[in-house]
Amino acid sequence: MSESHQTDVLVIGSGGAGLRTAIESYDKGASTTVVSNGRIGRCGATMMAGADITLDGKSASEIGLSGNEEDSKEKFFSDILIQGYYLNNQKLVDAYVRDAPARTKELIDWGMRYVWDGKRAVITQGTEINRVLVDQVRRRKIRILEDIYVTDLLTVGKTVVGAMGIDVNRGTLLVLRAKAVIIATGGWQNAYSFTSAPEGLYGDMHAAAFLTGADLVNVEMVTFCPNVILWPPAFRGDIFPYILVEMFGDLLDKHGRPFLNEYDPRIQKIAMTTEWNKLIFSLASARVISRGDGSPNGGVYYSVKTVPWNIVEEAQKAFPGWKYLRRNYTDLMNSLMRGNAIEVAPAAHYMEGGILVDEHAATTVDGLFAAGECSGGLFGANRVASAITQILVQGAIAGASAAEYAEKHCLQEPEEEQIREMEMRLTQPFERKTGIRPVEIKKKIRKTAAEHLWVIRSGRGLKQAIKDLQYMTRNDLPQVSVRTQSRTYNREWIDAIQLRSLLIILEASTRTALMRTETRGVHYRSDYPKTDNDHWLKEIIVGKVNGRMTMRTRPVIVTKIKPPRGRFGFEECILESQNAPLDILR
Amino acid sequence: MAERSITVRISRFNPAVDRSSYFQTYGVPLSPRMTVMDILNYIYEYLDPTIAYNAHTACHRRICARCNLNINGKAGLACQTEAKGDLTLAPLPHIKVVRDLVVEGI
Secondary structure: OOEEEEEEEEEEOOOHHHHHHHHHHHHOOOOEEEEOOOOOOOOOOHHHOOOEEEOOHHHHHHOOOOOOOOOOHHHHHHHHHHHOOOOOOHHHHHHHHHHHHHHHHHHHHOOOOOOEEOOOEEEOOHHHHHHHHHHHHHHOOOEEEOOEEEEEEEEEOOEEEEEEEEEOOOOEEEEEEEEEEEEOOOOOHHHOOOEOOOOOOOOHHHHHHHHHOOOEEOOOOEEEEEEEEOOOHHHOOOOHHHHHOOOOOEEEOOOOOEOHHHOOHHHHHHHHHOOOHHHHHHHHHHHHHHOOOOOOOOOEEEEOOOOOHHHHHHHHHOOHHHEEOOEEOHHHHHHHHOOOOEEEEEEEEEEOOEEEOOOOOEOOOEOEEEOHHHEEOOOOOOOOOOHHHHHHHHHHHHHHHHHHHHHHOOOOOOOHHHHHHHHHHHHHHHHOOOOEOHHHHHHHHHHHHHHHOOOEEOHHHHHHHHHHHHHHHHHHHHHEOOOOOOOOOOHHHHHHHHHHHHHHHHHHHHHHHHHOOOOEOOEEEOOOOOEEOOOOOEEEEEEEEOOEEEEEEEEOOOOOOOOOOOEEOHHHHHHHHHHOOOOOOO | OOOEEEEEEEEEOOOOOOOOOEEEEEEEEEOOOOEHHHHHHHHHHHHOOOOOOOOOOOOOOOOOOOOEEEEOOEEEEOOOOEOOOOEEEEOOOOOOEEEOOEEOOO
């Protein structure tokens, strides 16, 4: 029998989006509970961020930052659209551009320290953002529930009335009743074994939202961060070389040959000097790896051998003592300086797509809201601007919307039968004495994602992936068996729960990737290498119709800028974009 | 890749059934530069899925500090400590144990 909690607004997730959401919801008068799968401020993707907050330069100077008087909100808006290949929901971009200055100033007023500010950016650290937001949460009477793994959303009719979760340390089930629920749980990076994200991002709430009838959007769009460390294991997933390569160094194939020079010199320059580098380096690296010229662990090499010593040493001005975030890179830098190369590869990094929301952070289901990376539409097909600004802006909007909704609605009694069904499903893996271990299925799922849903996609591969995922859903999932009988901190149990989520979100991601017969932003199709503005200025929406996953399209939502027509090649598209006034960078 | 096998002693304790903690021993093939977290993951995946260690929101980057353990008698992060030989792994001392290597409040 499950234990029960109740609140006006339930916030699922305790990264920056969840924390900012909770603050707003509480300040608007709603009793607010934050439920975290780990410890607040010490789990989720925010803590890993570099991190930059972006806003237009004019507003930046108006709030006391360096900024740029020549800049404007209109230019910033237009750049985000160009970078997003015009797939952005412009209503969401409007909100981002409009609220970014207020959200930035507020963080500074709350005591956020920052290391540097430029024309359009403030550079701080994800841990610092969490520190400030956790401090603000703790100053309010916001209830915090930690190490609770939320598994499902509760509904009455078609309205969300709470959530179901597991208390990880105690092994008990919890019913969390709420007038409104906000999802702020980040992406599904852990569908990939190689990622720059921490553990715990499995798209559980994307799947739960989908199952209640909420739509997903743009879930074929996945950003891979290039030049992420593959080896040694203590540094696996670390993005430091991604930052270094903006300053110096070369990416090499297994023959020690630089490969970026296979591209138009203008593309090379853009890759070296702007944050379009994620897109360009990832594709270039993936091409080298897939033609068999990669490193033993499946990556490419990063080297500073052609760079004079004193130039490399100069970078210590940015990273004194070769320290960055909480890490010391002295050994790594010494190894590079001795002339060795390190193995790097594109890592799953950011999901542009997610739960479909409107400009008020409302999903397509009553009582359910979403903020931050778990939502979709803001950045279209390619995020260059800041995911940190996204969590702040959308967090505040979602908190206000949910508090307002909670004020107008009563707490509803969840349906006993639904809870019983969930309890049964959650505890079934303990009942099966024989079956498949969760870790085996997770490996198979990740293999499928890595093979077919990586940087370069093809119709053939995607069709195979759909077959594989559907097979696992039908045959493997019903056989999941947990050997660990103690429910107290049972990792197998958590692994087992994540499988359904992964299979749902990856099937959605794969089917939309197959449906989008073009290349756009981070979605690169080897069989459709052109960006087709004549046919594909459309978002793909995934929903549940008569119990089945169904896809439909809708034309991009336009408020200010009409996207251009025509078909463009990958390089042509990037070059064309540079003619428009760019770039988000510094 | 495995060069040699090491002996890993892990402190086991389930408050629901055990009066006191005890050590269980595993043999793990050691690959170059493996971390203590990699060792625990290896044991979990291939030898004994019942071991409990804090991994469900691990950052692997020295940031979250939730994998803090007693490693050969010294406190250290499992994700940042390279395994160089035999290991004895215990929870941090003087904190209530949830199960095995997982403690409350960390």
